[in-house]
Amino acid sequence: MSKWCKEVHIEHFVSRIGSSNIFHRNCVATFFNSVVFGKNASVQGIWTTGLQSKTGQYVSLDSRQLEENGATLSLLEAKQKDAKTFEVVFNHVIASATISDFLVNGKYPSNVTIDENVVTLKTSDNVDGQNITVFANNSIQTYSGNRLQLSANVDIPVNNVASPRVTAVKDQRESDNSFVVTFSKPVASVNGEANIDQVKNDFIIHNLGGQNTPEINRNDIKVERYSDTQLKVTIEDPAAVDKPVRFQVRKGANYLYLAGSNPRVYVGESDTYRVEAPTTIVDSVRVVTSDVYAAKDAVPAQTVVKFGLSFVSKTDGTADNDKSITVSKVPDQVELVVIDAAGNITVNSKAVVKDIAEAVSKKADLFYTAKVGENAGTIPATEEKFVFDNGAVAEPGKLTLTLSQSNVKVVGKIKVGDVEYDSTVDGKVITVQTGKAQVYGAEYSGKVLFNGKEVPIHGLVLQK
Numbered sequence: 001m002s003k004w005c006k007e008v009h010i011e012h013f014v015s016r017i018g019s020s021n022i023f024h025r026n027c028v029a030t031f032f033n034s035v036v037f038g039k040n041a042s043v044q045g046i047w048t049t050g051l052q053s054k055t056g057q058y059v060s061l062d063s064r065q066l067e068e069n070g071a072t073l074s075l076l077e078a079k080q081k082d083a084k085t086f087e088v089v090f091n092h093v094i095a096s097a098t099i100s101d102f103l104v105n106g107k108y109p110s111n112v113t114i115d116e117n118v119v120t121l122k123t124s125d126n127v128d129g130q131n132i133t134v135f136a137n138n139s140i141q142t143y144s145g146n147r148l149q150l151s152a153n154v155d156i157p158v159n160n161v162a163s164p165r166v167t168a169v170k171d172q173r174e175s176d177n178s179f180v181v182t183f184s185k186p187v188a189s190v191n192g193e194a195n196i197d198q199v200k201n202d203f204i205i206h207n208l209g210g211q212n213t214p215e216i217n218r219n220d221i222k223v224e225r226y227s228d229t230q231l232k233v234t235i236e237d238p239a240a241v242d243k244p245v246r247f248q249v250r251k252g253a254n255y256l257y258l259a260g261s262n263p264r265v266y267v268g269e270s271d272t273y274r275v276e277a278p279t280t281i282v283d284s285v286r287v288v289t290s291d292v293y294a295a296k297d298a299v300p301a302q303t304v305v306k307f308g309l310s311f312v313s314k315t316d317g318t319a320d321n322d323k324s325i326t327v328s329k330v331p332d333q334v335e336l337v338v339i340d341a342a343g344n345i346t347v348n349s350k351a352v353v354k355d356i357a358e359a360v361s362k363k364a365d366l367f368y369t370a371k372v373g374e375n376a377g378t379i380p381a382t383e384e385k386f387v388f389d390n391g392a393v394a395e396p397g398k399l400t401l402t403l404s405q406s407n408v409k410v411v412g413k414i415k416v417g418d419v420e421y422d423s424t425v426d427g428k429v430i431t432v433q434t435g436k437a438q439v440y441g442a443e444y445s446g447k448v449l450f451n452g453k454e455v456p457i458h459g460l461v462l463q464k
Contacts, residue, residue: 073146075134079159082268083126083184086158088119088134095143103133126165128184131155163268164258169247172276176407177241177451178234179275186228186259187267197223199231202253202267208274209243216240222407228259234407241452242281248272285405285450287457288428293398295436301391308376309353311360311368311386318391320367327356328383339363347379399432399439399461409449416461417442 076089086104097119099112105128109121119140121132133155134140140148168182189196200221206213220237235241249256249270258265298316301323309327313320325343333348337359340346343366345356353376360370368388399416406428413420414432416439423432423446432444445458 073140073142073148075148075154075156077159078132078156080127080162082162083128083165084123086121086123086127086132088121088132088156090117090119090140090148092142092146093117094119095141097138097140101135101138101140103135105130106133126167126184128162131157163265164256165268166249166270166273169273169275171274173235173278175278175280175282176234176405177236177278177281178232178407179247180226181231181233181247183229183231183267187231187256188259190255190257190264193225196225196231199223199256200233202250202255203233204248204250205233205235206246207237207240207243208246209277210239213246216245236407236409236449236452238449238452242277244274244276246272247275281451282405283451283453283455285403285408285448285455285457287401287459288404289402290444290459290461291400291402292434292439292461293395293400295397296392296395298394299390299392301388303386303388305373306384306386307353307379308373309356310371310373311388312371313368313388313391315367316391317393320388321391322388323367324385324387325368326383326385327379329379329381339366343367351379353377353379397434397436397439399434399444401430401432401444401457403428403430403448403457405450407450411447411449411454414444414446416444 073090073092076091078086078088080086086109088102093116094114097112097114099109099121102109102112102119102121104121104123107123110124111122113120113122133153134148134150136150136152136154138148138150164183164185164187166181167184170179170181173179187199189199191198200218200223203218203221203223205216205221207216216235216237220235220240222234222236224232224234226232233247235245249267251269253266253269256267258267300313300316301318301320302312303310311325313323325345327345327347329349329351330346331349333346336348336351336355338346339359345359347356353372356379357370357372360366360368399414399421401414408425408428408430410423410425410430414423414430415421416432416434416437419437421432421434423430425431430448439461442461443458444461445456447454447456449455
């Protein structure tokens, strides 16, 4: 049993230690070293005498033997707090436990501490907890000598709430200035997989070859998914591409978290890792292909032609796609054509197709117009459904340039002919928004940043 000190504040009491009684009056009783409370322990009971109530009544000599209050000592749960800390929870306050009472993932803990009913196990190495073994032959007991009775060794599954942690960082970057970071568990971005690059805000990367080892601007860092537990980090800072860097996950990360956790469990602060510069740096990039996509005007949704009749939306774009109306014949209807609030049409036996078109043209609040073909037919007796489809939004013209390498940034604008245009990059593809300009046969030119160096690109836009 570990050494401890316990103070008891009572006006008058007598304690029995072994076979001796000790009388205390108006004092604090302090016990040191290997004192155990209980029936068979060093402190077995408490005697009281001379206690006075507020009304002046005294308590005569009385004694009580210490007994455990509650059920037999038992295990409740085990949980992981961090990479090296586990807690085993019992139903009673624990007086003693040792490292030889437990295994964490098959290994003895390096240290054991006790706080009330929680025994904390520390490990020397980082561990992803799976189970904690408690030996049947253990020394775990309460202050009253209530032992943990087990008929066999018990494996307790660990409630693993520990943060994902970095387990490995590639110690040298690839030729494209990238390296892979491995985590202990699957990780995810708070803003979804499409925004995985945002997790770079949880990273601190320093240029070890720069003066005063400056931190690399996060705009010069790119992060991509490599696997469920791995991220690919690319250095795009021109001043650091041929220098070693130091990588760390910062304390208080709030972008990268344990995939599937709710509430989110964010990655823990990591050690620092040195990542050497690439042995060979690829700094050449070229345009492999160019493609032109002509501008497209917006198109309204419309229906197919039936018995020489079709309908066209009054609105350009996709808003009316999948809407529908019906044309039905009601032979004894008084009016030739009736159109309800939803745009559905009924006709009597005398109506012809052109009557429908005229009725539609007179009703201004409809979302469509009617078109009559040259060979208009007879309106069928059965109900006909007209579905609106193929509405499309306007699309500006664009030029795409597919490169031989990914992880590039466009420097400034791309010039096509005599006009400079904005552009975006996705992987190896640069997209230049050219509007309605005719760019076939024009010369394009610009610069891209690749592996920290500006590389010129140029060529002709050829029609396929």
